Amino acid sequence: MKWFKVNTDGAARQDEKLASSGGVIWDWNGQWVIVFAGSIGACTALEAENDGLNWARKLGLRKVILELENASDVHLLKNPNSATLNTTSLRSIAGIKNLNWELRLPIFTERATEWLMVWQQ
Template sequence: MNTPQQHASKFSTGQLNDVLEIEVDGAFSEQNALWGCLMGLKRAWDLGEKKVILRCDSSDAVQLILEEENSLHEDGSIIHEIKTMLKRSWQKAKSFQTIPAEIRGEEVSRRWITPEKDWVKVNSDGSSRGNPGRAGCGGVIRDHHGAWIVGYCRDVGWSTAFEAECWGAGEGIEVARKLGFQKIHLEIDSEELLYALKGKEIEGGKPPNCVRMMREAVERCKQFRFSLTRRSGNQCADAMAKLSLEKDLGRECQLFFEIPQEVVRVARDEEAQMIWRDTG
């Protein structure tokens, strides 16, 4: 199959730890998105990547890929080849006991979106100086108006970035629950953490303590949901996690009912870019 030149640059790749992330831009057309998915997967396969995440912003293209039968679609041959590459990537990943390639059906926002009415949103993150290294975690809890309820952070000691992210998520859920909130929406910017939340098998077998703690926190919630965002939509949480390393806060989780001075600028910038959900 010959690839039209105009479709050859519709995807980008980036490395997060040892996971190759492929982001496909579907803003121009459904066909561009399909070609971007195909070229991105071929690139990952050629590089011999063991961990691959394919993310496509075109929900229409995603739906076509997920449908069982596309032989009559005008781009049926492209879709068939994408599915073939996905199957190969899945089999390859399983043979290495790593994360399989996947198409994510939901669109991932680059900005912070208010949660639904009567829900609170916990944005969490982790920060590590080295991997492993001295690490901390933090986050912020806001209501459906986008108002700051509380920020939190703590030192987690010598940890990997993933472990710090787990602690950040678990601490945020627990803080929200102990404050009496029953509808908790957790938002993160880590694909690896997303897999842990979904209960996927952890590489190496038994999940570490931080993953078990996070899952137990989720189980204690009355109503819980989670979502993935870009890093640009998680700036406050990132700033709170870094604050844990800048101050000697100790291992106990510290709460900030007022926005810390070090985070004010980031909080205001994120608020200015906020997307308001229609809550009726």
């Protein structure tokens, strides 16, 4: 079974309390499987990451690389006993991580998702 990569990002306008989330899921050949973007109200970066994982799950993908930009989020998800999972997003991602699939969590910055955020607005 081949690996799929999930790149997601969120952008927020603090003055209007609006946020959007978007991302790309790539296959093992670097081809787009799905591109998603939309307004989701107020959200955190982790909620945007969770949105990408939910898309992967809906598509039935079982080998997923989730690239996070925040090193502390990666640490919390790889070592859930090292800190309290005090946000809904962290608990949700940690729960998804325990489903019947393989999830890798490298730290990476993907500019394609930033382009999607600008395009969505």
